[in-house]
Amino acid sequence: MNRMALRNVVNTQTVALVGVLLLNWVLFPGFFRIEWQDGRLFGSLIDVLNRGAPVAILAIGMTPVIATKGVDLSVGAVMAMAGAVAASLVVAGYPAWIAVSGALALGLACGIWNGILVALLDIQPIIATLVLMVAGRGIAQLVTEGSIVTFSDPTLVFIGTGSFLGFPMPVVIAFALMVLVTLAVRKTAIGLFIEAVGVNRSAATLAGIRSRLLLIVVYSISGLCAATAGIIVAGDIRGADANNAGLWLELDAILAAVIGGASLLGGRFSIPMSVVGALIIQAMNTGILVSGFPPEFNLVVKAGMITLILMIQSPLAGHILGWFGRGKRGAA
């Protein structure tokens, strides 16, 4: 039964994705054309994957957070900070691996900080993560001293723009992270515990789950994912732009998770579905661009999408559907 339910979910999100892609194809007949050049794949489809990678990575971290009935508003700012740290370190002459480790360590620290505020101080997640959302961008600018720090370190640039087995590196990293985190939560008991805490924290604690530690771990994963996305974006533009890196992406990540079937009230989650959600968002983005609308039109579409999903998820819709269901059963 669960497998069937899972298959249903797969259908909803993937059908939506295929639908959006087909729409793009109608608007732009060359959409599905993929070419092989200089040892890598090119084409609009690859472009969707590549550009969707940062949000997909954020969504991988955001999804477990949302499943615990939380939210992490700081991921965009953490991206900016991580990019700034990585860029500054390579510019200062450190090797790339130190720059990357430094950026990841910063992301981990931010995640632990958020986790402590939420789990130990019992501050509402929105409020707790708001602190870093506000301060983080300032800290990023502090690191970059207000300018866009450009670099040409081959490793960092490769992370942002290189390719592996023909696929762009961001896609490879996003895919690897998706597999890694999915296995990490599903092959251990962590996924079950996350859902248990999200559904009923009191009952989960009484059943012996260390919910505070779990929350800190979950926010840490989100911080790490945000830092990874930050490194990718910095590598892509060969520089750290503290003002614009990751701006509003926290919202895209939340949206991706919600499209992927996670409820803001906590509970069930699927990381691959959230990644599909991120791809749907990016495919729409691309579609709007190729059809000649201004890119900001995207925001309007996203607003419509959020509203639609919220309506479907809302208790009121449940009541109305329940009414219909009851009516049918009564008639039968």
Next chain:
Amino acid sequence: MRASGAAMSIGKLGRSAVGESAFRMEARGVSKVFGAHRALDHVDFGLLPGEVHALLGENGAGKSTLIKILTGAYQPDGGEILVDGAPVVLNSPLHAQTFGIGTVYQEVNLLPNRSVAENLFLGHQPTRFGLVDRRRMERESRGLLARYGLDIDPGSELGLHSVAVQQIVAIARAVQLSGKVLILDEPTASLDRDEVRRLFEVIANLKREGLAIVFITHFLDQVFALADRVTILRNGKLVDTCRLDALTRTELVRKMLGKDISFSGSTSLKTERPTTEVLLNFENFGRRRSVRPFNLTVHKGEVIGVAGLLGSGRTEMARIMFGIDPADEGRATMKGAPVGLRSATEAIALGFGFCPEDRKADGILGELSVRENIVIALQGKLGWFRALNRDEQLDLAGQFGEAMDIRAASLDMPVKLLSGGNQQKVILARWLATDPAFLILDEPTRGIDVGAHAEIVRTINRLRDDGMALLVISSEIDEVVAYSSRVVVMRDREMVAELRGEDINPGVIVQAIATHGETAHHEAAT
């Protein structure tokens, strides 16, 4: 019937009291059904002006359902509500207010973040030129509070006052806005003795002014101290409505617990097992403001029954043992070695298990599957990284689900879709899967159907015979008698008796629960 007889016996109402119209408010044959559960079954309830009418019953007896119908929060599925003899439909508590019916809840439903005056007047504040006239509001508040013997600054924040003062403010608001009927839903649950006395003075005054007052409490002392009449509910049915001066405490407890049988002969049927191997020892174990220190030795292969009314400290005792609210006094040893019991995780690691009283809030993980609900505690014990795979989970869930005879269409269906009895079995199965040495069950048979009930009692007996130690909290005295080798009795947050052998019979237990002992004090804080 009963009610009109009682009406006549209220002397000061005189001749006019005879007949239905004497009731300020009346419920006639009201029923309420939730799904398959009949929460109220043709209950009659009549409330006279100038009386304090206690409403008694254990959890699940239908008290709160009746109250919600009287205040308009629920609509009855059958029967009718009359105010001053005229049938009414109460759509909401707010609507009920317009009929003169005001309610004060245990958890004061006021705004702790606002001033006392604003809490008294919210929605009806006096205004001048469209602006709230704060000076007048506070002046009127002062007058109003004085009538209740409160000399507090009306401009002060309500949340900074004691619960007792908040209760009185809530009463003042309710009386001021409604004025005919006052429903007090466990107003004394978190008050100390002096505060209770103060509240009682207020209630007595209101009674003299002719208000009809419904009073719900778990403290029998308070019922006898305050109420004129009492209505007792049990399992959604009316047991009796009668005057209190015609009733002894023991009779009252007997009615509440449904023990109309003769008290002499029915001793425990089973012989006490020779259990000598000590599993746990709690020495002077207690927690401030929760349960007074108690001593208890638990042997392998025995069931210790815990009897006591709601609010007697029985659940608190379980929570301390399980480490949810860690003890701050005394020590516990397991097989002679001291143990900490600082958290549930710690207790579970030692082989404890705990089925909480409130299944929905603390027990089930509603959205998750039956399978996941069964394996969760074992998985918690195994830790994060030794995950049970799906097949192992299905095996376990199947095995323990079958042992508990859980009726679910599939082990993968959400547990919230199961009936209450099956949910309870799921939680039992969850703990059995951890192979516990000591299992605490808080009201395991409450609110579930007869079949599941029998199944759970059978399981308790089987587990005891297999050598497990169990502590079972229950208000079903017959049950406690049937499976316990010892019974501890809780009263006023204190262990007041430990009964064994011949003493384990309903008569002695009811007596111990009801006895107005000299040792009973309310100052659990000191």
Next chain:
Amino acid sequence: MNRSLRPLLATVVIFAIAYAAAVMQFPALFSTRVLGNFLTDNAFLGIAAVGMTVVIISGGIDLSVGAVIGFTGVLVAVLVTWLGVHPLLAFAIAFVVAAAFGAAMGLVIHYLEVPAFIVTLAGMFLARGGASVITQDSVPIDHPFYKMITSLYFRLPGGGRLTFLGLTMIAVFIIGAILVHRTRFGSYVYALGGNTTSASLMGVPVARTTILIYMLSSVLACLAGIVFSLYTSAGYPLAAVGVELDAIGAVVIGGTLLTGGYGFVFGTFVGVMLLGLVQTYIIFDGTLSSWWTKIVIGFLLFLFIVLQRLVFAASAQGDKAPGRA
């Protein structure tokens, strides 16, 4: 002392100390000129923050504020510059649009029982996107009425100017304070922030109040957008990005509890002034950059969230342990 006053008092003390310290370093800061500019430069933020105060006291949050400011600027600029509408009529149109927008968000929040942050997030997308769809560029406003308004000011002793924009903000703060602290609507706002269940049992019209609260926030954001367009003489779809965060910061620093139920409009004023002081100090210093503002806001936000947690947790515990003396 009223415990909810403690964070406000802390803000006032922090502001006084910070201002004194800044004046010691840069005596020029202590002049009516600087103070006048304080008010003018922060007028739009202050006006938006009043709306945010009401929303946060009610236990909600409004992330669409900055976007509504941007949208209003664009709408007014397009109406005035492209369509030749008189600015006053353009303002009226903008107010109507904003009121409808806020009411729609309030409706969704109340009836669909969706967290306010996600609804207003969608609102933010909608307003930003809508503005960008109308135009991508900055649209200048060159109208005699604008010139007239922006040249209105009182001269203060010492050479400072109390401009029309600054006065507008002060007026909004005064009206906002009266609305929140002296009307039934205000008491309902606090009631929602305290306990929604109690509020509805006590007869507070929860649906109407919720809708009015978000309408008010959007209308004030619209006014802030008009002020911003007067300040910059242009409408730009990406104007005032992130102002919602500054507004939230000012509200919380001003002693309003982010979880709702407690707060003061005056506190928000001090909060806005504190943010203004930080910015002005940075400009005076010359070596520090503007990013410090965000770090300081973030730090103060954290400080006040923890402070409020401590103040209210301590009092709550005091409640539970009465009569120990």
